Amino acid sequence: MNNTMYPIAVIGVIAVVTWALRAFPFLLFGNRPLPKVIRYLGKALPPAIMTVLVIYCLRDTSFSQSPFGIPELAACALVVILQVARKNMYLSIIAGTVCYMILIRVM
C-alpha cells in the first residue's frame, strides 16, 4: 500500500470498528420492543460503568513506588468532598485537577 493511502485506510478501519462497537446494542435490538431485562440493565448498568471508568482512569497509579498514589488519592478525595459538600461540578473538577497537577510536580 502506498504512503498516502495507508493513513486513510488506517483511519477508515479504526472508525468502522469503533462505530460497529457503539452501534452493537442498537443493531441487536433493532426496532423491536425492549425486553424487560434490558430495560433493567439500562437502569442498573450506568452507575456500575461509571464506577469502573473511574477505576480505569486510575489504572496507571503506582502504589508501590514514590509518591505511592498520593496525588491521585488526595485529588479524588478532594473531588468527592467538594461534590458532596458544595454540589458544584465545576468547582469539584477544577479544584481536583489543579490539586493533582500541583501534587505530581511537588511530590
Added chain:
Amino acid sequence: MKELRFAVKNTIPIFFTYLFIGIAFGILMSDAGYSVLLTTASSFFIFAGSMQLVMVPMMTSGATLLSLAVMAFFVNARHIFYGIGFIEKFRRMGWRYPYMILTLTDETYSVLCSVKYDEGLDEDKAAFLIAMLDHFYWVFGCFIGACAGRFFQFDMRGIEFSATAFFLVVVVNQWRQYRTRLPFLTAAVCALGFYLLLGKEYFLIPTLVSCLAALLFLRKPVEQQEGTTDE
C-alpha cells in the same frame, strides 16, 4: 436558544478535557509528520481519544490494518455497554438517531447519564447538542494541536485528571440519585478483583462483562431496593 445554552453549560468540563487531550493528539500527529487535514479527519470520524493516541505510534511503525482493527476492538470494546441504557431514548430522536449512536464516547455517555433536563426544555434537542458540542470540542482541540502544537510550550502534565474528576463527580451524583448501592459495589469489587488478577492492561473488559452478569444475577434485590419493579 435555551437548549444550546443548556448543552454548553453541561459540557464545559468536557470542553477542557477534550481541548487538552485533543491538543496532545494533534501535536503527536504533527510530530509524526501527518497533515492537519488527516489529523482533523481522524478526529472527526474516529472520535475516540485513547484509540487515536494508540494509533499514532502504530501508524508510524507501519502496523497492518488487521492489527489496528484488533487494537481498536479491544481499546473501544467498552462502548458496547454504553448503548444499553439509551436504546429507547435514541430511537425517539428520529434523524438524530445514527449520530447519537456513533458519537457515544465515554464523556458524552457520562454527561447523558448524569444530566438533569430543566423544565420546558426540548430534551432530544438538548441531548443532540450535547453530543455535537463534545464532538466539536474534540475535533477543534485536535485541529489546534495539529496547527499550533509548537506554540504550546507550557507544561500541562496532569490535565488529563479532569476526565477522571468528571467521572467521579458523575458517580457521586449517581450515588445520591440511586437508592441501591449494589451496582457501585459490584463494579468496585469486579474492577479491583480483575485489576489484581489480570493487571492494568487487561482488566477492563472482563470487569464490564462480570458487572453485567452480576447485575443480572442481582436483579431482584436491585429492583427491590430501587423500588421500581417495572411499572
